[in-house]
Amino acid sequence: MSTLVRSGAPDEADALVSVITLAFSTDPMARWSLPDPLTYLGVMPSVVRAFGARAFDSQSAYCVDGFRGAALWLAPGTEPDSEGLMTVMQDNVPPAILPDLMGVFEQMGRYHPTEPHWYLPLIGVDPACQGQGHGSTLMRYAVDRCDRERLPAYLESSNPRNISLYLRHGFEIIGEIQVGTSPRMTPMYRKAR
Numbered sequence: 160m161s162t163l164v165r166s167g168a169p170d171e172a173d174a175l176v177s178v179i180t181l182a183f184s185t186d187p188m189a190r191w192s193l194p195d196p197l198t199y200l201g202v203m204p205s206v207v208r209a210f211g212a213r214a215f216d217s218q219s220a221y222c223v224d225g226f227r228g229a230a231l232w233l234a235p236g237t238e239p240d241s242e243g244l245m246t247v248m249q250d251n252v253p254p255a256i257l258p259d260l261m262g263v264f265e266q267m268g269r270y271h272p273t274e275p276h277w278y279l280p281l282i283g284v285d286p287a288c289q290g291q292g293h294g295s296t297l298m299r300y301a302v303d304r305c306d307r308e309r310l311p312a313y314l315e316s317s318n319p320r321n322i323s324l325y326l327r328h329g330f331e332i333i334g335e336i337q338v339g340t341s342p343r344m345t346p347m348y349r350k351a352r
Contacts, residue, residue: 164300166218167229175222175229176207182228182283183207187342188317192252192260202251209244210280213237219277219304221297228284228293232301235275235310259339266336270346272313277305279314294321298328302349312349319343 167175180203183189189206193199211231214220219232233239245264252260271278279301284293305312314330316322322332322345330347337343 163224164221164296165224167215167220167222169215171222171226172208172212172215172220174226175220175231176204176212178222178226178229178285179207179211179231179281179283180204181285182289183281184286186318188263188344191340191342192248192256194253198251202247205247206244207231207281209240209247211239213239219301221300223284223293223296226285227288227291228282228297230282230297230301231280233278233280235277237278239280256340259341262338263336263341263344266338267315267344267346270313270315270334270336272311272348275310277301277308277310277312279312282314294324295327298324302328305349306352309351311351314347316345316347317342319345322347 183203184199189203190199193202211233214231214233217234217237219234220229221232222229248260249257282294282297302312314325315336316325325347330349332345333348334346335343336346
């Protein structure tokens, strides 16, 4: 069975945000920063939108059929809504870990490439559909675009279980981010081809 990947339309944003919210429900970094389930479910969609909604502007908000998985890729020169993201986090992250989280964001900025590149802030597959190749299909579709445009790509893996997926698609580990009580995050870079 082949899985079709396509660009999600702006009026499908709720569906893409929902599948990523489901996918990140067991993500170490997401659940460390939003440990209360009710808070997580109420706030994570805003986090996803702040981090990746600008992908719709470049038709690089990808989904697999049935919205079983989604990836929000930011085009070269496009940044997340950092102000919106910081507001959501400051209003909802437990105060005891907020300084550590701000340190994580600071370190993320240090690893982020300065040359034009594609940035993957969010990719996820509905937990009920994981292990069926949807994540790999989404990655292949996006890195093919990177290759056609001869541009590098960058991401931070917030879940160690996903590192092997990124390595299979040409990403290399370029460091480690960990502040205070935070889980480890792994910045990864894929050279232009």
